[in-house]
Amino acid sequence: NALELDLRMAIESGDLTLAYQPLVDAATHEMNGVEALVRWNRPGHGPVSPEVFIPIAETSGLIESLGLFVLRKACETAKQWPELKISVNVSPGQFRNPAFTDYVRYVLKQTEIEASRVTLEITEGYMIQNPQRTRQSIERLKSLGVKVALDDFGSGFSSIGYLRQFGFDRIKIDRSLVTDITTDSRQREMLQATVALARALDIPVTAEGIETEEQAIALRLFGCDCLQGYFFGKPMVADQINDLLQERR
Numbered sequence: 320n321a322l323e324l325d326l327r328m329a330i331e332s333g334d335l336t337l338a339y340q341p342l343v344d345a346a347t348h349e350m351n352g353v354e355a356l357v358r359w360n361r362p363g364h365g366p367v368s369p370e371v372f373i374p375i376a377e378t379s380g381l382i383e384s385l386g387l388f389v390l391r392k393a394c395e396t397a398k399q400w401p402e403l404k405i406s407v408n409v410s411p412g413q414f415r416n417p418a419f420t421d422y423v424r425y426v427l428k429q430t431e432i433e434a435s436r437v438t439l440e441i442t443e444g445y446m447i448q449n450p451q452r453t454r455q456s457i458e459r460l461k462s463l464g465v466k467v468a469l470d471d472f473g474s475g476f477s478s479i480g481y482l483r484q485f486g487f488d489r490i491k492i493d494r495s496l497v498t499d500i501t502t503d504s505r506q507r508e509m510l511q512a513t514v515a516l517a518r519a520l521d522i523p524v525t526a527e528g529i530e531t532e533e534q535a536i537a538l539r540l541f542g543c544d545c546l547q548g549y550f551f552g553k554p555m556v557a558d559q560i561n562d563l564l565q566e567r568r
């Protein structure tokens with residue numbers, strides 16, 4: 320179909336871009352990393368959300384080249400920000416590919432970025448179906464020196480069982496769990512219990528979707544060491560990240 324064709328062309332001609340959203344230290348609110356988020360401005364139509372075109376890329380066999388583009392671009396760009404870590408989203412279709420570890424290794428080598436600065440964010444969907452293979456894939460990725468984070472935790476059928484066995488370096492708590500913590504005590508308790516669980520397993524926790532100072536204060540108190548959300552910064556172009564870094568240098 321037309322959307323798929325346009326997407327194919329966008330990948331081939333490099334018409335996809337990346338936005339970068341600040342990740343901040345929960346105690347100091349200093350930016351210590353960014354998450355890369357892919358953007359597509361479809362000619363004649365305007366912006367299309369990755370929530371729409373990533374699934375299309377998955378079913379049409381485009382996810383590998385799209386994923387490769389995003390990872391390479393993010394690592395290349397992050398090389399100019401030695402003080403920042405870089406997080407990159409990995410879709411189930413990429414993660415499932417047996418060659419995924421090889422292409423991560425290839426990009427690390429090609430871009431010469433320090434592997435320990437790179438975090439791959441994986442959503443939970445696929446893991447439940449294939450726990451054994453998931454564990455192996457995560458181990459292989461970690462042996463490259465990159466970090467692996469569980470993204471969107473609490474948004475789906477998260478099971479505490481695999482939190483430990485999969486060896487995640489970090490958990491990112493989904494913004495749906497964060498939204499109402501300052502107005503709804505039940506939500507607050509669920510959030511606190513979730514963070515406490517991760518901390519009991521010694522896994523550091525990032526909270527997403529922080530939009531107010533009140534939320535930021537509460538989340539730090541509850542034990543999150545890293546925060547992300549519009550309160551600190553929306554996804555922005557690389558030049559704006561440069562400006563933020565300039566201001567504090």
Ligand code: G
Nearest residue numbers: 355356357368369370373389408409410554
């Ligand atoms: O940035 P935004 O709110 O538009 O992202 C919407 C969704 O798309 C989020 O779930 C986000 O994780 C996902 N997403 C954004 N960029 C990428 C990417 O480069 N790769 C993958 N697989 N998912 C992405």
Ligand code: G
Nearest residue numbers: 356408471527528529530547548549550554
């Ligand atoms: O699934 P993932 O966590 O990768 O999704 C990141 C998405 O969340 C991005 O598309 C980004 O635009 C969005 N996002 C980031 N911070 C906030 C926030 O504070 N509020 C809302 N509503 N969305 C956010």
Ligand code: MN
Nearest residue numbers: 354408440470
């Ligand atoms: Mn993410």
Ligand code: NA
Nearest residue numbers: 470471493527
């Ligand atoms: Na998320």
